[in-house]
Amino acid sequence: MIARIKTLAAAGLVASALAVPTFAVPAQAAGELEIAAQDWSFDGIFGTYDRAALQRGFQVYQNVCSTCHALKHIAYRNLADLGYTENEIKAIAAEKNVTDGPNDEGEMFERPAKPSDTFVSPFPNDNAARTANGGALPPDLSLIVDARKGGADYVYGVLTHYKDAPADVKVPDGMYYNTGFAGHQIAMPPPLFPDGVTYGDNTPATVAQQAHDVSTFLAWASEPNMEQRKRAGVMTILFLLIFTGLLYATKRKIWADVH
Amino acid sequence: MAAKFDNSIVRWIDHRLPIFSFMHHEMHEYPTPKNLSYWWNFGSLAGIALVIMIVSGIVLAMNYTPHVDYAFDSVERIMRDVNYGWLLRYMHMNGASFFFIVVYIHIFRGLYYGSYKAPRELLWMLGVVILLLMMATAFMGYVLPWGQMSFWGATVITNLFSAIPLVGDQIVTWLWGGFSVGNPTLNRFFSLHYLLPFVIVGVVVLHLVALHRFGSNNPLGIDVKSSKDQIPFHPYYTVKDAFGLGVYLIIFAGFVFFAPNFFGEPDNYIPANPLVTPPHIVPEWYFLPFYAILRSIPDKLGGVVAMFGAIAVLFILPWLDRSPVRSGQFRPIFKIFFWVLVVDVVALTFFGGKPPEGWYVTGARIATAYYFIHFLMILPLLSVFETPRQLPKSISEPVTGGGAGFAGATAAAREKV
Numbered sequence: 001m002i003a004r005i006k007t008l009a010a011a012g013l014v015a016s017a018l019a020v021p022t023f024a025v026p027a028q029a030a031g032e033l034e035i036a037a038q039d040w041s042f043d044g045i046f047g048t049y050d051r052a053a054l055q056r057g058f059q060v061y062q063n064v065c066s067t068c069h070a071l072k073h074i075a076y077r078n079l080a081d082l083g084y085t086e087n088e089i090k091a092i093a094a095e096k097n098v099t100d101g102p103n104d105e106g107e108m109f110e111r112p113a114k115p116s117d118t119f120v121s122p123f124p125n126d127n128a129a130r131t132a133n134g135g136a137l138p139p140d141l142s143l144i145v146d147a148r149k150g151g152a153d154y155v156y157g158v159l160t161h162y163k164d165a166p167a168d169v170k171v172p173d174g175m176y177y178n179t180g181f182a183g184h185q186i187a188m189p190p191p192l193f194p195d196g197v198t199y200g201d202n203t204p205a206t207v208a209q210q211a212h213d214v215s216t217f218l219a220w221a222s223e224p225n226m227e228q229r230k231r232a233g234v235m236t237i238l239f240l241l242i243f244t245g246l247l248y249a250t251k252r253k254i255w256a257d258v259h
Numbered sequence: 260m261a262a263k264f265d266n267s268i269v270r271w272i273d274h275r276l277p278i279f280s281f282m283h284h285e286m287h288e289y290p291t292p293k294n295l296s297y298w299w300n301f302g303s304l305a306g307i308a309l310v311i312m313i314v315s316g317i318v319l320a321m322n323y324t325p326h327v328d329y330a331f332d333s334v335e336r337i338m339r340d341v342n343y344g345w346l347l348r349y350m351h352m353n354g355a356s357f358f359f360i361v362v363y364i365h366i367f368r369g370l371y372y373g374s375y376k377a378p379r380e381l382l383w384m385l386g387v388v389i390l391l392l393m394m395a396t397a398f399m400g401y402v403l404p405w406g407q408m409s410f411w412g413a414t415v416i417t418n419l420f421s422a423i424p425l426v427g428d429q430i431v432t433w434l435w436g437g438f439s440v441g442n443p444t445l446n447r448f449f450s451l452h453y454l455l456p457f458v459i460v461g462v463v464v465l466h467l468v469a470l471h472r473f474g475s476n477n478p479l480g481i482d483v484k485s486s487k488d489q490i491p492f493h494p495y496y497t498v499k500d501a502f503g504l505g506v507y508l509i510i511f512a513g514f515v516f517f518a519p520n521f522f523g524e525p526d527n528y529i530p531a532n533p534l535v536t537p538p539h540i541v542p543e544w545y546f547l548p549f550y551a552i553l554r555s556i557p558d559k560l561g562g563v564v565a566m567f568g569a570i571a572v573l574f575i576l577p578w579l580d581r582s583p584v585r586s587g588q589f590r591p592i593f594k595i596f597f598w599v600l601v602v603d604v605v606a607l608t609f610f611g612g613k614p615p616e617g618w619y620v621t622g623a624r625i626a627t628a629y630y631f632i633h634f635l636m637i638l639p640l641l642s643v644f645e646t647p648r649q650l651p652k653s654i655s656e657p658v659t660g661g662g663a664g665f666a667g668a669t670a671a672a673r674e675k676v
Contacts, residue, residue: 045517073335139529143335146520147528222528225338225345232346233516237509244505251502254494258293 057217
């Protein structure tokens with residue numbers, strides 16, 4: 001998938017450079033994305049999510065992203081995939097309160113979240129989210145990797161391409177210059193700082209490391225069943241190769257007398 | 260002829276309801292030309308692709324909620340919480356693309372070998388009806404996940420009907436069940452998306468009845484002369500089709516398990532939002548040639564007419580190509596133009612996926628013009644001016660040797676049509 005995007009991007013660049021050089025320049029100036037392919041543990045047909053990276057990425061999400069970004073398709077129980085135990089998950093869930101009810105008296109009530117609850121969103125609705133963020137809506141991150149061309153590379157790109165704006169570019173108040181984002185202007189302030197989180201496993205928390213970890217976590221959030229899919233795929237294709245080989249031999253034998 | 264069955268229960272049933280005789284006749288002893296190439300596998304593959312779609316679709320429907328507030332989330336629930344739901348959905352998503360790949364190859368095989376010519380005109384036309392039904396089904400199915408492309412694709416395509424003079428706007432309102440694409444639209448599309456595949460099954464049955472009337476065409480395009488030219492369908496073509504199916508499933512599984520979103524648009528993982536238009540609305544890849552034709556005509560009504568015209572020319576194809584020789588193998592000039600048409604349709608697919616600007620517009624217009632020129636001018640003219648190569652006397656002849664020239668073979672071929 002990523003290789004394909006790279007090829008497509010390269011082909012596109014070559015084609016535009018050869019055929020219409022006049023188009024390439026304004027397109028650049030208009031804010032072309034800078035997406036560089038990273039190494040991911042989940043690449044390839046045998047790829048799996050690196051559990052340590054998932055836990056670090058979850059920590060980045062909890063400490064940084066979750067202030068503004070919801071993750072509503074993930075339930076606390078799904079954290080078992082990351083290697084957390086049942087008690088750890090209960091403790092993580094219980095940090096948040098959810099509204100439940102109505103109870104027998106017809107009243108809604110607050111209670112600590114349970115593993116079966118989905119991640120508690122930072123804002124009650126989109127309007128509240130916009131009001132708190134200067135009019136910009138922080139998207140739900142449950143599918144961010146599947147919903148962007150470039151996938152995890154794109155998320156990593158946005159998180160690591162905050163730069164000082166060139167002298168000729170005017171960035172309005174409340175916007176930030178980011179060459180990893182379409183149009184190069186993004187409403188999200190730079191979220192990651194060196195040692196902005198302290199990793200439990202003593203991994204140095206550089207911006208690149210945090211971005212890589214949280215992108216891995218969000219790739220998992222987009223497709224928690226990816227490992228099952230790839231395992232089933234390997235078995236299915238092995239079976240089909242053998243089965244089809246037998247069918248070919250049968251076909252050869254049956255057709256031997258037709259000429 | 261009634262077949263002999265060993266099992267007495269089968270005999271008892273067959274005497275009263277000759278279902279086993281029918282199956283024996285149509286699927287076992289059914290005489291088939293012995294020289295069919297692997298291009299003839301795509302008919303049965305298309306049938307199996309349809310079955311895969313119906314089976315996976317029925318189970319998906321058990322878990323899907325056709326409501327604008329829940330559709331997107333119910334699809335995500337299938338992907339995350341339903342056991343093997345991800346497999347069902349990826350099979351259904353990629354199955355649609357693969358169904359079209361198989362059917363497009365099947366159609367081009369028919370185009371090359373003249374499978375639309377007498378006496379198979381109705382067989383061909385029923386096939387075009389199946390293609391139209393497939394397109395309607397696929398379009399409505401793509402709306403169901405209620406992502407951004409679902410919503411905006413539905414908006415763009417249903418708006419095409421507003422080009423109809425006088426009643427266009429009323430028709431669009433009637434299609435939507437409201438004044439924009441909304442919950443009534445999603446509900447009726449779900450209902451029709453469930454219905455149409457069974458209509459397709461019905462037309463496929465007619466397609467098969469018409470096929471079995473005269474049997475398959477073959478790579479030489481000549482009629483079967485004697486039983487020496489034929490072999491029974493079973494076991495020869497059952498095993499050949501089974502082997503082809505195995506190869507197909509390997510490729511299909513490769514996409515389902517390792518690149519399941521290859522054919523999809525990332526934007527469709529963003530929930531539908533009527534207030535945010537995606538910068539570039541593209542239909543699924545299998546509609547791109549028709550989308551390119553639609554956009555090539557600078558007039559809205561003209562574009563819609565041209566788009567439907569691209570299918571309509573296929574309906575009348577048996578009367579556009581009057582050459583008595585079926586197979587492109589024996590038509591030296593036709594063969595060249597056939598490949599030009601293939602390139603042309605690939606080009607249309609490419610242009611359909613590009614924004615309508617710069618040289619893409621010019622390219623798409625040239626490709627659109629050529630598409631119609633091919634069917635409406637080149638094929639009728641070739642029927643008159645092309646001298647076909649000599650046809651073999653029978654299917655057995657080129658295989659059993661005897662490579663000498665067959666004087667009068669072409670004349671004989673002309674007589675029989």
